[in-house]
Amino acid sequence: MFRNYGEKYIGQENAGQKHYRQKNKWQKNWGQKNVGGKIGWQEYLGRENRRGNMTSLFQIVIVVLAVAWWPLCAGSSDGRPTGILTALPEEMQVLSQHLKDKRMRTFLGVTFQTGKLEGRKVVLATSGIGKVNAAKTAALLLDRFHPGEVIFSGVAGGLNPDLAPGDIVIGTRTAQHDFGKLTERGFEPQTPTAETPLFIEAPGELLRAADRVAARVKLAPVLTTHGTRTPRVIRGVIITGDVFVASPTKVAELRETFKADAVEMEGAAVALVCWQQRVPCMVIRSISDKADVGAWEDFERFIKMAADNSARFTLELLRVLKEQPKVTP
Numbered sequence: 553m554f555r556n557y558g559e560k561y562i563g564q565e566n567a568g569q570k571h572y573r574q575k576n577k578w579q580k581n582w583g584q585k586n587v588g589g590k591i592g593w594q595e596y597l598g599r600e601n602r603r604g605n606m607t608s609l610f611q612i613v614i615v616v617l618a619v620a621w622w623p624l625c626a627g628s629s630d631g632r633p634t635g636i637l638t639a640l641p642e643e644m645q646v647l648s649q650h651l652k653d654k655r656m657r658t659f660l661g662v663t664f665q666t667g668k669l670e671g672r673k674v675v676l677a678t679s680g681i682g683k684v685n686a687a688k689t690a691a692l693l694l695d696r697f698h699p700g701e702v703i704f705s706g707v708a709g710g711l712n713p714d715l716a717p718g719d720i721v722i723g724t725r726t727a728q729h730d731f732g733k734l735t736e737r738g739f740e741p742q743t744p745t746a747e748t749p750l751f752i753e754a755p756g757e758l759l760r761a762a763d764r765v766a767a768r769v770k771l772a773p774v775l776t777t778h779g780t781r782t783p784r785v786i787r788g789v790i791i792t793g794d795v796f797v798a799s800p801t802k803v804a805e806l807r808e809t810f811k812a813d814a815v816e817m818e819g820a821a822v823a824l825v826c827w828q829q830r831v832p833c834m835v836i837r838s839i840s841d842k843a844d845v846g847a848w849e850d851f852e853r854f855i856k857m858a859a860d861n862s863a864r865f866t867l868e869l870l871r872v873l874k875e876q877p878k879v880t881p
């Protein structure tokens with residue numbers, strides 16, 4: 553996109569130079585004619601005034617274009633907004649509270665909030681739970697708002713035993729854990745195809761931006777039975793399926809098959825839709841539970857804290873992206 557804008561600009565510059573050359577030629581000819589006394593001073597002044605008017609008009613057009621262009625520069629490098637999706641309203645709360653110049657638009661029952669977060673143009677939407685809702689919302693987001701990149705922010709069940717509530721996983725890759733073949737031998741993950749890889753890799757530029765966030769973000773300390781602890785941030789594999797996992801047997805199976813660190817219900821669906829449309833996408837999740845027998849109680853207890861941590865991380869990510877704006881898929 554950036555290259556296209558560059559080419560367009562160079563094209564306009566060349567056209568301008570050509571026009572400028574023509575004007576000089578005309579001025580030269582006109583000057584000669586005037587020396588020959590072919591036109592009088594009134595006509596001369598009339599032409600000068602018309603030229604003056606044209607110059608002012610040109611200046612006004614430039615100013616109007618610059619004013620119209622300026623707000624677009626607050627988005628990604630080519631003026632497109634950053635799309636931010638969550639599954640649940642709790643996960644959107646902090647982001648929504650920080651949103652400036654808020655406007656709402658609804659398509660197929662999905663409400664999108666547009667505005668500015670940390671000085672950057674954004675579009676926010678809450679998809680609802682599960683892969684179908686997530687894919688539908690992602691498709692609408694891409695089709696209606698053409699974001700430069702998409703971030704999914706929310707909570708997840710921890711599969712990596714080192715993770716505790718509040719910790720953040722930056723998704724290096726995502727996969728659908730419930731998409732595949734079920735035979736007498738058990739479940740086999742989908743065979744990758746050209747349009748649907750098993751794993752969707754997050755773009756390096758977004759991951760590097762997330763690493764910078766990890767080094768400077770301030771996350772709320774988590775109250776545990778052993779006192780308070782500061783949440784950790786790791787890079788890891790995030791897997792997605794249409795089930796809330798609350799089973800140690802399933803945790804062991806998912807860890808074995810996908811080498812995954814966290815499990816949730818939307819990320820890979822959004823990442824796949826974005827990947828198919830060549831839009832950079834990254835999933836950020838904060839741990840709300842350990843997907844074990846106590847998962848549901850932990851989820852209810854930690855959702856607010858984990859959702860806020862993920863949102864805070866995402867806000868800081870927007871600040872970093874503003875400093876380092878260009879993102880390619």
Ligand code: ADE
Binds near residue numbers: 842843844
């Ligand atoms: N989101 C948060 N916790 C989860 C879990 N245990 N399973 C699936 N999605 C989740």
